[in-house]
Amino acid sequence: MGAEAPHPPIPSFVHQRTRLTEGQQHAWDRWWPERGRDVADLLSGAEPYDPQAWFGRTAPLVLEIGSGMGESTAALAAAAPDVDHIAVEVYEPGLAQLLMRLADLDLHNVALLRGDAVALLRERVPPASLAGIRIFFPDPWPKRRHHKRRLVQPGFVALAASRLEPGGLLHLATDWDHYAQQMRAVCDAEPTLENTAAGEPGGWAPRPGWRPVTKFEQRALREGRTVRDLLYRRRHADAPRAHAP
Numbered sequence: 583m584g585a586e587a588p589h590p591p592i593p594s595f596v597h598q599r600t601r602l603t604e605g606q607q608h609a610w611d612r613w614w615p616e617r618g619r620d621v622a623d624l625l626s627g628a629e630p631y632d633p634q635a636w637f638g639r640t641a642p643l644v645l646e647i648g649s650g651m652g653e654s655t656a657a658l659a660a661a662a663p664d665v666d667h668i669a670v671e672v673y674e675p676g677l678a679q680l681l682m683r684l685a686d687l688d689l690h691n692v693a694l695l696r697g698d699a700v701a702l703l704r705e706r707v708p709p710a711s712l713a714g715i716r717i718f719f720p721d722p723w724p725k726r727r728h729h730k731r732r733l734v735q736p737g738f739v740a741l742a743a744s745r746l747e748p749g750g751l752l753h754l755a756t757d758w759d760h761y762a763q764q765m766r767a768v769c770d771a772e773p774t775l776e777n778t779a780a781g782e783p784g785g786w787a788p789r790p791g792w793r794p795v796t797k798f799e800q801r802a803l804r805e806g807r808t809v810r811d812l813l814y815r816r817r818h819a820d821a822p823r824a825h826a827p
């Protein structure tokens with residue numbers, strides 16, 4: 583997989599050794615073997631990347647990078663039963679929390695993957711196979727010397743766009759102004775993407791009412807930061823690019 587230029591790893595996350603709560607451990611033991619997979623096993627070939635087999639059907643597929651504690655994942659999966667969702671996260675307590683939410687809501691359209699979403703996209707997700715990619719409140723890495731750890735940078739966005747089917751959507755949200763500007767610049771420069779909100783003030787997408795307010799967003803609002811949504815669509819191969827006036 584991956585005829586595109588080699589893409590260096592992005593150190594976008596830190597490995598946190600956090601113990602699971604009793605409830606999380608219970609959910610993990612009960613549900614992980616059935617619903618969870620390790621990205622490492624998919625990369626090594628120990629297990630196939632096979633969403634059709636995981637879900638037992640063919641349906642539009644949305645991949646979320648960094649599902650955190652799973653609030654948005656579970657709410658959006660509940661709101662879209664005809665769509666299958668893959669949540670990729672490195673933080674185990676978050677994955678366990680998502681397993682609890684899925685059990686509570688009796689949802690079966692979410693598969694959980696533990697590990698690096700960038701490697702997964704590059705090595706295993708076929709080109710033009712996703713209806714959507716969501717990245718809500720990615721770690722902002724605010725210090726200048728850490729900006730290289732930000733997920734949303736040119737090579738990554740080209741990779742992500744290539745995995746979207748034509749018309750597929752890349753949805754980003756952040757509360758860090760500098761990162762929001764970087765996201766806009768990087769996505770605007772990616773020739774295979776177009777900004778669905780180009781006609782909106784500033785080119786920002788209106789905040790969709792269906793995106794739940796997570797604790798990251800609550801804190802941002804409390805601290806007076808502006809939350810930006812960005813919604814880019816993968817162009818159809820023959821669609822001409824609009825020229826700037």
Ligand SMILES: C[S@@+](CC[C@H](N)C(=O)[O-])C[C@H]1O[C@@H](n2cnc3c(N)ncnc32)[C@H](O)[C@@H]1O
Nearest residue numbers: 594595648649650671672698699718719721796
């Ligand atoms: C700031 S949190 C936001 C979580 C959630 N999206 C929300 O809105 O509440 C960012 C999450 O992205 C995860 N993450 C960062 N880089 C990742 C990668 N390459 N693959 C998978 N998860 C990643 C981190 O572990 C962290 O949980």
